[in-house]
Amino acid sequence: MIGTVAPRRIESAGPAVLVLAALAWLALLIGAPMATVFTQALSKGLGAFLDAFKEPDGLAAIRLTLLVAVIAVPLNAAFGLAAAWSIAKFNFRGKAVLLTLIDLPLSLSPVVSGLVWVLLFGARGWFGPMLDAGGIKIIFAVPGILLGTILVTVPLVARELIPLMAEQGADEELAATTLGSGGWTTFRRVTLPNVRWALLHGVLLSNARAMGEFGAVSVLSGHIRGLTETLPLHVEALYNDYDFVGAFASASLLAGLAIVTLVAKTALERAGRVAAAKGSAL
Amino acid sequence: MLALPRASLAAAPATLLNASYDPTREFYKDFNGLFVADWQRKTGQPVRINQSHDGSGKQARAVVDGLEADVVTLALAYDVDAIAAKGLIAKNWQSRLAYNSAPYTSTIVFVVRKGNPKAIHDWIDLVKAGVKVITPNPKTSGGARWAYLAALGYATKRNGGDATRALGFVRGIYKNVPVLDTGARGSTTTFVQRGIGDVLVGWENEAMLAIDEVGPGKLEIVRPSMSILAEPSVAVVDKVVDKRGSRKLAEAYLRFLYTEGAQELAAKRHFRPRGQAVAARYAAKFPRMNLITIAAFGGWQKAQARNFADGGTFDKIYQPG
Numbered sequence: 001m002i003g004t005v006a007p008r009r010i011e012s013a014g015p016a017v018l019v020l021a022a023l024a025w026l027a028l029l030i031g032a033p034m035a036t037v038f039t040q041a042l043s044k045g046l047g048a049f050l051d052a053f054k055e056p057d058g059l060a061a062i063r064l065t066l067l068v069a070v071i072a073v074p075l076n077a078a079f080g081l082a083a084a085w086s087i088a089k090f091n092f093r094g095k096a097v098l099l100t101l102i103d104l105p106l107s108l109s110p111v112v113s114g115l116v117w118v119l120l121f122g123a124r125g126w127f128g129p130m131l132d133a134g135g136i137k138i139i140f141a142v143p144g145i146l147l148g149t150i151l152v153t154v155p156l157v158a159r160e161l162i163p164l165m166a167e168q169g170a171d172e173e174l175a176a177t178t179l180g181s182g183g184w185t186t187f188r189r190v191t192l193p194n195v196r197w198a199l200l201h202g203v204l205l206s207n208a209r210a211m212g213e214f215g216a217v218s219v220l221s222g223h224i225r226g227l228t229e230t231l232p233l234h235v236e237a238l239y240n241d242y243d244f245v246g247a248f249a250s251a252s253l254l255a256g257l258a259i260v261t262l263v264a265k266t267a268l269e270r271a272g273r274v275a276a277a278k279g280s281a282l
Numbered sequence: 283m284l285a286l287p288r289a290s291l292a293a294a295p296a297t298l299l300n301a302s303y304d305p306t307r308e309f310y311k312d313f314n315g316l317f318v319a320d321w322q323r324k325t326g327q328p329v330r331i332n333q334s335h336d337g338s339g340k341q342a343r344a345v346v347d348g349l350e351a352d353v354v355t356l357a358l359a360y361d362v363d364a365i366a367a368k369g370l371i372a373k374n375w376q377s378r379l380a381y382n383s384a385p386y387t388s389t390i391v392f393v394v395r396k397g398n399p400k401a402i403h404d405w406i407d408l409v410k411a412g413v414k415v416i417t418p419n420p421k422t423s424g425g426a427r428w429a430y431l432a433a434l435g436y437a438t439k440r441n442g443g444d445a446t447r448a449l450g451f452v453r454g455i456y457k458n459v460p461v462l463d464t465g466a467r468g469s470t471t472t473f474v475q476r477g478i479g480d481v482l483v484g485w486e487n488e489a490m491l492a493i494d495e496v497g498p499g500k501l502e503i504v505r506p507s508m509s510i511l512a513e514p515s516v517a518v519v520d521k522v523v524d525k526r527g528s529r530k531l532a533e534a535y536l537r538f539l540y541t542e543g544a545q546e547l548a549a550k551r552h553f554r555p556r557g558q559a560v561a562a563r564y565a566a567k568f569p570r571m572n573l574i575t576i577a578a579f580g581g582w583q584k585a586q587a588r589n590f591a592d593g594g595t596f597d598k599i600y601q602p603g
Contacts (some may be wrong), residue, residue: 118347121348122347122348123346123347123348124346124347124348124368125347128348132348137348137350139347139348139349140344140347140348140349140350222334222344222349223334223335223336224299224332224333224334225332225333225334226332227332237335239471240304240307240335240467240468240471241307241308242491242495
């Protein structure tokens, strides 16, 4: 007779080895490249490192990168919240289609996410002649960079929220409604507090991706120094200029921004757990 | 009398966008400074030159897609032709400036590691077993197309004009290519920075720049017995300058490439100058080589259609992986 498999006692060395292996793998895969970035950036001293941030084209790249993130991330947050809310709390026709559409950018190559805008708004694109007549520039200008970034990052907030909201179900909202709460109040006082940590998590993820996006932006930028180069493109340009200190200094700034984002994320998660523990203790 | 042209020029846009290919970065950085100072001195108008660099073919595509470049300074005439074919540049662009609108030239050479450990002296050495050749993809890189044609020219001559055997020879070279980068600068960094390969086949100007960057004594230039006269072409993008009202500035910018100061700068930045005086001064830096021209392939339109279009000879001889 085939019995059910009893839970095996795991030798205490097993998990330790696994943890060590995982750590070694991560150190190799993430730690070593990160260390390279910072050592290369500082290879000619702190002065040369800091000079990289005084260069006008570099400053323009930093400004553009921040501008793109500042516009793209709130839009992603608003859309992600709306999409997740409607998908998780309601049943409607085309729900599966909406879900698939949200996932689509994740499976697209970023280069494609850039090219579609060229096909739409480029001089030879569908709307190209119209835009040209109106003197509006989208491709090879800031709006194009923004569109590419948004297309790449749009699923990130929604994807964080949908599983959580679906799991939470609509019971609390229904209860609130029965108690006479309006739609907006329900959203603000019931739905939003329930998902705030996931929302922040999604916002940080999409922020990191928005600042670091290369493929889509590369297609849409036109690579004009000081005008349409974001930080990742500037890193490539400097590298191609044989300015390795400059390239790695800019790369370390990007890495620094990513680390800040991760630290913020971890801090928020910790705060979230503390808050949740307090909540359940009450 | 003098005030009038100045006033009319002041109304013109004070910016110019030059869409160029990758290896000209250093040259145009210097040249733009020289031109801006000269223009300001002559006209009193301050001007800012914006620079965009990418693979030559990609830049042509970007201009067709709406990148508002007043001038293009690309790796080969074919890429300018591609823009002209879409009506953005007059068809006769190549005759508008001296020397086929190519103010500086280059050629294809080899770069090997110090001491030339694999004893690479000519194209024939590239097909030897165990030699790793680094060169970019002719589908995307202008420099790679010049390199491919130089190899094909050599192979054709060596095989007494037998096209099939010539292609077999070129196939042997590309069989030895482990990494096919999309652009010339990518190939250079693969070879120089990442240390992959035994020989880099590419632009003479890129080769000299790479040696400047890593310091002499690590790399050596090898000049094959036969190569090709590469003519990077420049043109005003008529549709853009007429729309922006920047024709006068754009034309002056390109004409300035032919002045002695600019030619000197080109020579310093490792491009072969056209001007006799400057060429004479730099004769030692740029040794005479046996160079065929694109005319040997019936011009760029024919060379492109026959070799680099889908189903062309390159597709026949190169199987990735």
